[in-house]
Amino acid sequence: MRYSITVGLVALSTLAWSQKHSSLIPGTPSKADDYFCTWNIQGYLSSYVTSPAQRAEMTGDNMFGKSRFQNWVSFYPKIRKDLIFVMDDSWDIPANENSGDNKYLGWVEVDTSRFPGFTGPPNQRMSKLVNAVKAAGWKGLGGWICAQQAQLVGDNDTEMYWTQRLLTANASGFAYWKVDWGKEARNAEFRKMLTRLGRKYAPNLVIEHATNERFISIGDVYRTYDVENIIAQPTTIARIARVLKYKPEGDAKGIINCEDEPYIAAGLGCAIGVMRHPFVGNLPNGAIDFVFPPVGRNLKLRLDEVVRGVRWHRIALPFGVGSDDYKIDDQNLQDKWKVGYRDTWGPAKIGDTLKASAPARVSRGLPLPIVKSDNPARPFVLSSRYANGAIAIATIGRGLNHDYITKKVNVEQQINDVKHPIGVFGDYLSLTLILPQNTLLKGYQIWGQDLAGDTPVNITKKVIVKNNRITLPGDLIRTVGLSAKTKGDLSDPGLVLKFEKR
Known part of the structure; x- marks a missing residue:
């Protein structure tokens, strides 16, 4: 369901936009371990015909070239400096070796x-590539790592093998290892070894783990893993909820990367692994893009929400598991998607119904939000208090039948104070922030700003303040939270609030 930004909303002309007030979003890049990953752009160029064809598209020409479907380093200009550019499968393998079991x-x-222009010893080649990506405006360069020692070296000392590669990463400034499948993918001891050696030989390198939720305890980042986009949101929320119980071992950070779900990331304190890209429409061979199908959310027309989620991390950084201060609703909501033609890359057939359930509400560091609706199509609602005191609240729409439903509801959230920024993501009938009973709210100005924009607006007169309750009408959230939208973008609203004493 879509809503017009011009009908029934707070008129933009009635809001006090300020060219003098500084942006509510810091200008310095985020320190979060967010990244853009090339796997789906590789798939797009290959029309997803085979996995070897998809691997073959991982080239320097595609990253830096100027032909159609090339120049990947030009993506996301507004947030490039906040993101690591992660090359996916086969960046480190000869161009004619694209099978899933090759010796490299x-x-x-x-x-x-x-990468024919990047010559020299391993350290030098990698340094040149890192510098080229940074010169294009990205925060850094990372890569997909197969969880095994290359067969071409035969039996070798495992620790020495990985130490050498970590030293190369350290010397070149390589920023991220996305450690995925391979012979050791589910070997906890192997992943512990990588983390331990990384701490010693490449302390600035982020090593991401996946494939088993228990691995969140042993490293910097744990990725919730691949999803089908038509049921991605409940699948991702459920996976996050399952890993909140774990405790990091030693100096592990235990940060959750929830992949390409920026509003879920904001609502639950996670890092973002962006997979969507700006090449819209059918695949080059004319077929419908079944990874980002033009139904439901139509993710490739929702790039603004990526910008908003990533820029939120300039305000509040993702935080790891380990605290017992989280809450998970006993009630689940279930998405049900009736599969149409090329809706999914999975094995489902046309007419099948895909189902995925997740807790209706999840919170970290806050009481569960209160949802004033029992409508079965009501959204998932997420909230978190970050380590620096910032708060984020997100409503997440539903995939039902063969549509994406953004059902507006009244949401209430208990908070302790208004000293820190508050991020609001998604659609609402209203959002009410409930402060402790003795809180005095007189003398404040309330500012709001689209997280995709740079100009704040004074919304004090549009917010309803009564005793210890602060209510933002849903139309106000939508007006401000979409005020910097890109033409044609379908993203839900996303804004930051700041309370200032007069």
Whole structure:
């Protein structure tokens, strides 16, 4: 369901926009471990015909070239400096080796047949590539890592093998290892070893783990893993809820990367692994893009929400598991998607119904939000208090039948104070912030700003303040939270609030 930004909303002309008040969003890049990953742009170029064809698209020409569907380093200009550019499967493998069992898997060296302009010893090749990506405006460069030692070296000392590659990463400034499948993918001891050696030999390198939720305890980042986009939101929320119980071991950070779900990331304190890209429409061979199908959310027309989620991390950084201060609703909501033609990359057939359930509400560091609705199509509602005191609240729409439903409801959230920024994501009938009973709210100005924009607006007169309750009408949230939207973008609203004493 879509809503017009011009009908029934607070008129933009009635709001006190300020060219003098500084932006509510810091200008310095986020320190979060957010990234853009190339796997789906590789798939798009290959029309997803085969996995080897998808791997073959991981080339320097595609990253830096100027032809159609190339120049990947030009993506996301507004947030490029906040994101690590992560090259996916086969960046480190000869261009003619694209099978899923080739002897180079796990080689972890820049391959000159894919990157012919990047020559020299391993350290030098990688340094040149890191510098080229940074020169294009990205925060850093990372890569997909097969969880195994390359077969071409035969039996070798495992720790020495990975130490050498970590030293190369450290010397070149390589920023991120996305450690995925491979012979050791589910081997906890192998992943512990990588983390331990990384701490010693490449302390600035972020090593991400996946494949088993218990691995969140042993490293910096744990990725919730691949999802089908038509049921991605409940699947991702459920996976996050399952890992909140774990405790980091030693100096592990235990940060959750919930992949390409920026509003879920904001609502639950997670990092973002962006997979969507700006090449809209059918695949080059004319077929419907079944990874980002033009039904439901139509994610490739929702790039603004990526910008908003990533820029929120300039205000509040993702935080790891380990605290017992989280709450998970006993009630689940279930999305049900009736599969149409090329809706999914999975095995489901046309007419099948895909189902995915997740807790209706999840919170971290806050009481569960109160949802004033029992409508079965009501949204998931998420909230978190971040380590620096900032608060985020998000409503997440539903995939039902064969549509994406953004059912507006009244939401209430108990908070302790208004000293810190508050992020509001999604659609609402209203959002009420409930402060302790003895809180005095007189003398405050309330500012709001679209997280995709740079100009704050004084919304004091549009917010309803009564005793210890602060109510933002849903129309106000939508007006301000979409005020910097890109033409044609379908993203839900996302804004930041700031309370200032006069």
